[in-house]
Amino acid sequence: MPTTSNPAIRNLLTLDGAVSPAGPGTSGGASPAAATDRPITLDDIVVKTLAVFGVLVASAFLTVFLDVGFLALPALFAGLGLGIFLSLRPRPSAALALLFAAVQGIVLGEATQFFDALHPGVGTQAVLGTGCIFAGTLAAYHTRVVRVSAKVTRWAVGAGLGLLVLLLAELVASWGFGADLGLRDGGPLALFVSVVAIAAASFFFLLEFEAANRFLRSGASHRWAWYVAFGLAMTLVWLYLEILRLLSYLRWW
Template sequence: MRTTTNPPIRSLLSSTPAASAKPGKAAPARHPAYRQIGRGRGMTTDDVVTKTAAVLASTVASTVVTLQVGSWVPVTVALPVALGLAVYLTFRPRDSAVLALLYAVAQGVVLGTTTRVSETVAPGVAMQAVIATISVFVVVLAVYKLRLVRLTTRRVKWFIVVLVGFLLTVLVDVLLGSVVGVDLGLRDIGVMGVLFSLLSICLAAFSFLLSFAAADRMIRDGVPASWAWYLAFGLVMTLVWLYTEILWLLTSARL
């Protein structure tokens, strides 16, 4: 039964440990989820690393420029662009370098504005958030490489259920706050806000595991190298999510 239209996640849901290629045997045929996504040279680990570095560098550069400019005008344009591209690429995956880099630049503007506000309230918190984000990423990568957590089909499905519930809760909170002025307290400086932020951090960390597994699977399935841009978009989007949550948590702790 199909549970998602996202090719990497669909691939993970339909794969089993026994499906992995064994030494000395022919490489597995392209997974059905990728039959219609194009042709070309097969993706390699280097493709994923270089494309992710390019998207991340664009995000960082945009963030730094925004911090230097100090204007509120760019974020009014960048925020809807970043959100729109994030939603579009999540549900309609594309192997587009242009869309991935455009998202990176727009998201960098949003990050720069958010960071500037946090630094005004709690000086030095941005660097702490960067260090914490890198630390979480490295730990999750080590956990994946050492196979300390096994990504079973059931776990992936449960993660999708929890993530959808989380996103719906955020959407309801935004709608209630903007339409009827009701605040669920998800971003209050208190127990509820801290617990919600910790849940977000845990979901972001697990998302990294799915991204790593999807990258391995796509490489094994012989997916065209251009789809490394899509993986790069996903990894950077999760990094941004993780950084934003850690930044909020550290800033609220200083208030």
């Protein structure tokens, strides 16, 4: 059975004991923590995801309203650090999931303001595009129009890793040598890279929905809903930024 290519959800599903059924022990009575524990439900995932997305949006709005875009660079590094940490060391932490959303919201707010100043209206279009893709992939998964097969999963993982290598190479070439590989200059290659990135991020949503479904069937603790919400937010941020960049390219043509 395919698993998600998002490291956050993938590690969650393979973590020893993380998806074991919640509840009291089999002998000696339940500990206080176990006694208050219960299996995860769909409502848990929905509520926690809405909470994380709400913080993300509120943080982006406040960044623009208060004009604190100078925090975008440290917020970017803080978000990357939190993302890597939670991906490598999965844990059901509401504080870390909400903190990730808050710092990434600063990045989204500043990026939206920057691109919208260059191309008025592009921010609204990016929000609508991201919402439509999220809703569309959820509907496609729920109705089983798209099957999450092992072959397509390997394609998504390969595309994601390939994009990561390319963008890191672009970053090193630009910052270290002042060279431009053409991956973010708005040309045909940049358009292709953005389209592939959007397609890969969209499919990652399908993989995460499948992982969350398996997570529900496993009877894991309801606390892990925060981790599911974090994984969805991480992909949402990536998707939005790529759509924003693609729309800005199209305004140039």
